[in-house]
Amino acid sequence: MLRINAGSTARYCDGLSRRHFLQMGVAGMATVGLPQILRAKEQSVASGFAKKNTSVILLWLDGGPGHMDLYDMKPEAPDEYRGIWRPIKSNVPGMEMTELFPLQARVADKFSIVRSLYHNTGDHFAGGHRMLTTKDFGVSGANNGQKFPGIGAIVAKECGPRTPGMPAYAAVPYASSIGLNPGYFGGHMLGVQYDPFPTGGDPNAPNFSVQNLNLAGGMTLNRLEDRRLLNSSLDRIARTVDQKGTFRSMDGFDQAAFQMVSGTSARKAFDISLEDPRLRDQYGRNTFGQSVLLSRRLVEAGTTFVTAHFGGWDHHWDLEAGMNRYLPMVDMAVSTLFKDLEDRGLLETTLVVLCGEFSRTPRMNDGGNGGAPRSMGTPGRDHWGNSMFCLMGGGGVKGGMVIGATDAKGTAPSERPVTPSNIHATIYRVLGVDPTLHILDFAGRPQPIVEDLRPIDELLA
Numbered sequence: 001m002l003r004i005n006a007g008s009t010a011r012y013c014d015g016l017s018r019r020h021f022l023q024m025g026v027a028g029m030a031t032v033g034l035p036q037i038l039r040a041k042e043q044s045v046a047s048g049f050a051k052k053n054t055s056v057i058l059l060w061l062d063g064g065p066g067h068m069d070l071y072d073m074k075p076e077a078p079d080e081y082r083g084i085w086r087p088i089k090s091n092v093p094g095m096e097m098t099e100l101f102p103l104q105a106r107v108a109d110k111f112s113i114v115r116s117l118y119h120n121t122g123d124h125f126a127g128g129h130r131m132l133t134t135k136d137f138g139v140s141g142a143n144n145g146q147k148f149p150g151i152g153a154i155v156a157k158e159c160g161p162r163t164p165g166m167p168a169y170a171a172v173p174y175a176s177s178i179g180l181n182p183g184y185f186g187g188h189m190l191g192v193q194y195d196p197f198p199t200g201g202d203p204n205a206p207n208f209s210v211q212n213l214n215l216a217g218g219m220t221l222n223r224l225e226d227r228r229l230l231n232s233s234l235d236r237i238a239r240t241v242d243q244k245g246t247f248r249s250m251d252g253f254d255q256a257a258f259q260m261v262s263g264t265s266a267r268k269a270f271d272i273s274l275e276d277p278r279l280r281d282q283y284g285r286n287t288f289g290q291s292v293l294l295s296r297r298l299v300e301a302g303t304t305f306v307t308a309h310f311g312g313w314d315h316h317w318d319l320e321a322g323m324n325r326y327l328p329m330v331d332m333a334v335s336t337l338f339k340d341l342e343d344r345g346l347l348e349t350t351l352v353v354l355c356g357e358f359s360r361t362p363r364m365n366d367g368g369n370g371g372a373p374r375s376m377g378t379p380g381r382d383h384w385g386n387s388m389f390c391l392m393g394g395g396g397v398k399g400g401m402v403i404g405a406t407d408a409k410g411t412a413p414s415e416r417p418v419t420p421s422n423i424h425a426t427i428y429r430v431l432g433v434d435p436t437l438h439i440l441d442f443a444g445r446p447q448p449i450v451e452d453l454r455p456i457d458e459l460l461a
Contacts, residue, residue, distance in 0.1 A: 052349075052430070052431060052432040053162060053349060054349045054350070054351065054395050054396070054430055054431050054432070055162060055299040055303065055304050055305065055306070055349065055350050055351070055395075056152075056155065056299075056304070056305045056306070056350070056351045056352075056353065056395070056427060056430070056431065057292075057295045057296065057299060057306050057307075057308065057337070057350060057351070057352050057353070058151075058152070058305070058306070058307040058308070058353045058355075059292065059295075059307075059308050059310065059333075059334070059352065059353065059354040059355075060177075060307050060308065060309050060310065060355070060356065061310050061311075061313050061330075061354065061355065061356035062128075062176060062177065062178065062309060062310065062311040062312070062313065062356060062357070063124075063178075063311055063312055063313030063314040063315075063356060063357075064124070064127070064313050064314060064356045064357050064358045064359060064360060064383065064384075065313045065356050065359070065360070066083075066315075066319075066359050066360030066361075066381050066384075067115065067359045067360075067387060067388055067389040067406070067410065068081070068082070068083055068359075068360070068362055068381075068410045069083050069084075069085065069098060069319070069323055069327075069360070069381075070097065070098055070101070070327070070389060071097050071098070071113045071115065071389045071391065072113075072115045072387075072389055072406060072410060073085070073086070073087040073096060073097070073098060074362075074408065074409065074410050075087055076408070077362075077408060077409050077410065078409075080363050080364050081362050081363055081364070081409050081410065083319075083364060084319070084320050084323075085098050085099050085100060085323070086098075086099050087099065088101070088102065088105055089105065090104070090105040090106070090108035091105065091106055091107070091108050091109055092108045092109050092399075092400040094402065095108050095113065095400065095402055097113075098327065100323065100324070100327035100328060100331065101327065101330075101331045102331065103331045103332060103334075103335035103336075104331055104334055104335045106335065107335050107338050107339060108399070108400060109399050109400040110338040110339075110342065110347065110393050110394070110399045110400075111334075111338060111352065111391055111392065111393025111394070111397075111399050111400075112391070112392055112393060112397065112398060112399055112400065112401035112402065112403060112459055113389060113390075113391055113401075113402050113403065114389060114390040114391075114392065114403045114404060114418050114423070114456065115387075115389055115402060115403065115404050115405055115406055115413075116387070116403065116404020116405060116406060116413035116414075116415060116416050116417050116418050117355075117387075117388040117389060117390050117404075117413075117418045117419070117420075117423065118385065118386050118387055118388055118412065118413055118417060118418070118419065119131070119358070119385050119388075119419065119420055120385050120386050121358065121385040122358060122382070122383030122384055122385050123140050123141055123383070123385075124141065124178045124314075124357055124358075124383070125139055125140055125141050125143075125144040125177075125178055126139050126140050126141075126385075127357035127358035127383075127385050128177040128178050128183065128184050128357035129146070129147065129148075129177075129184050130357075130420050131355060131356075131357050131358075131420050131423075132150045132151060132177060132183075132184040132185060132357075133146075133147070133148040133149065133150055133151065133184055134148075134151075134419075134420045134421045134424050134449070134450050134451060135147060135148040144178070144180065146180075146183065146184050146186055146188050147188070148188060148189070148439075148441075148447065149186070149187055149188045149189060149190045149194065149439065150175075150182075150184050150185040150186055150187075150188070151305075151424055151427065152169045152175075152185055152196055152305040152307060153169065153185070153186060153187040153188070153190050153194040153195065153196075154190070154194075154433070154437075154439075154449055155168075155169065155304055155305045155427075155431060155433060156168035156169035156187075156194045156196075156304065156305060157187075157190050157194050158431075158433050158437070159304045159305075159431060159432075159433065160304070161302050161303060161304055162299075162302040162303070162304050163265060163301060163302020164302075165265045165266055165302070166265060166266055166269065166298070166301050166302035166303050167196075167197035167266070167298075167303055168303065168304050168305065169194065169195075169196045169197065169303070169304065169305045169306075170196055170197045170198075170199070170295075170298050170303050170305075170306045170307075171185065171196035171197065171198045171199070171306070171307050171308075171309065172198075172199050172203060172291040172292075172294045172295050172298070172306065172307070172308045172309070173198065173199050173200055173201055173202060173203060173287070173291060173309065174198040174199070174200060174309060175195075175196045175198060175307055175309065176309055176311065177357070178357065181198075182195050182196055182198070185307060189439065189440075189441055189442055190439070196305075196307060198211075199211070199270065199294065202287050202290075203272055203287065203290035203291050203293070203294045204285060204286055204287045204289070204290040208272060208273075208290075210267075210270040265301055265302065266301070268301070269297050269298055269300070269301035269302075269303075270294070270297070270298075272290060272293065272294050272297065275293060275297070279293070279336075279340065280293060282332065282336045283332060283333050283336045283337070283340075284329050284332040284333050284336075286329050287310075288308065288310040288329050288330070288333055289329060289332055289333045289336075291308040291309065291310070292308050292333040292334075292336075292337050293333075293336075293337075293340075294308075295307075295308045296337060296340060296341065296346075296350075299346070299350050300344065300346060304431075310326075310329075310330070312326070313326070313356060315360070315380045315381060316365070316369050316376070316380045316381070316382055317365070317367040317368075317369060317376040317377035317378060317379065317380040318367075318376075318377040318378050318380060319360075319364070319378070319379060319380040319381055320378055320379075321378070322380075330354075334352075334354060334391070337352060338352065338393060338394070341394060346394075347393075347394045347395075348394070348395070348396060349394075349395060350394045350395055351392065351393070351394050351395025351396075351397055351427065351430045351431075352391070352392070352393050352394050352395075353390065353391070353392050353423075353427065354390070354391035354392075355388070355389070355390040355391070355423075358383060358384060358385040358388055359384045359385065359387060359388040359389065360380075360381030360382065360383070360384050361381045361382045361383070361384045362381075362384065362387070362409050362410040362411050363381075363409075364379045364380065364381055365379055365380055365381065365382060366379055367379045367380060386411060386412050387406045387410055387411060387412050387413060390418075390423055392423075392426065392456075392459060395430040396430055396460065396461055397426070397430065397459045397460065398458070398459050398460070398461065401458065401459065403416055403418065403456055403458060403459065404416035404417065404418055418456060419452055421450040421451045421452035421453075421454075422452055422454055422455060422456055423456070424449070424450050425450050425452065425453055425454060425455040425456075426455040426456045426459060426460065428449075428450070428455075429455045429460060430460075435449065435450050435453045435455075436448070436453065437449045
């Protein structure tokens with residue numbers, strides 16, 4: 001049986017609302033009544049897909065960090081492959097990583113590394129769309145529009161916030177995939193109400209504040225409530241002739257927005273100035289470090305899915321300078337996040353995922369970018385989607401494991417190949433979301449949220 005989540009905003013010519021759950025059987029598609037829905041829910045629970053009180057922090061390295069310079073080093077490969085840095089041992093036997101990650105090496109037992117991830121495209125947009133939605137759908141640099149909801153939007157639709165008054169889905173400081181905002185993080189066919197709530201600004205700035213969270217000048221909570229009640233009364237006039245379900249869709253959206261603005265939980269969670277300055281130092285006094293800290297504050301307060309953005313990883317040249325600048329920031333933020341989550345009793349309920357849209361070529365270039373050697377700068381690496389990494393830890397995912405392997409030069413998986421669908425299926429298992437869920441596209445066709453339902457079982461208890 002296929003479970004179909006049809007969204008909430010439009011009706012089709014057969015009169016069925018996109019709120020309906022449908023059952024696909026040998027006789028075709030038929031409406032399911034409440035008893036069947038309850039039985040399907042019980043079956044999902046029995047299959048291990050009961051919703052859980054878990055959350056996800058996705059650390060998105062926009063631009064594509066290279067696996068061989070971070071978590072899958074090849075010290076025995078030829079010079080032009082193995083790169084500039086050397087691996088160091090971690091506190092997990094057999095798990096090595098770049099010498100620029102000394103802090104993560106001390107806490108490697110808290111996370112695992114997937115070394116055999118691949119999707120076989122070196123196009124930024126195609127790779128980003130596959131990593132964030134699992135779908136190909138012909139997306140490329142020449143056709144870069146979003147074609148399917150991002151995983152965070154699906155989670156927001158299925159799970160909602162863990163605590164009322166908090167956004168179910170947030171982005172710090174914004175959601176961006178290859179320069180598109182919210183890009184492939186967006187709700188797409190689910191509706192803009194499932195786009196991530198962006199904080200905006202710079203969490204590292206002394207005067208940081210979240211946009212659209214405070215009342216406009218001259219507006220009080222009483223006036224806001226009066227206006228909301230007036231709008232509700234006026235809406236009833238048109239509600240009787242609403243054929244698209246727009247008012248029903250906006251009701252929940254408005255209610256959630258009102259709870260955020262009128263309550264104190266969201267404003268307190270977004271106020272990073274309340275954190276101990278010493279802990280802020282440990283995360284790193286930079287935009288990414290403070291974004292990761294703010295992400296932790298949000299899941300602690302009840303947000304279900306948070307993404308923190310760190311762009312600028314497209315190092316076709318000057319790789320050495322870029323990695324020397326960026327990797328220590330990642331090291332501080334990631335290592336501190338795992339320790340902080342554990343100290344607060346949140347590690348078992350919070351999954352941390354670190355990845356980008358693809359990796360970089362195993363063989364380094366000459367810095368010419370098609371021109372004379374070093375005409376653009378010192379050597380770098382180009383686009384590569386045939387072998388990638390993904391870090392995962394917390395939320396019930398086992399730590400201290402290395403999943404899969406690449407060949408001697410890091411060009412392709414040699415053991416246990418993993419696809420973006422397997423990553424998503426693992427995330428859905430952590431959250432208790434049924435991976436057999438289908439979503440109706442704009443043409444009314446059911447589309448599966450993952451093509452391959454298999455999670456990475458080795459990582460799951």
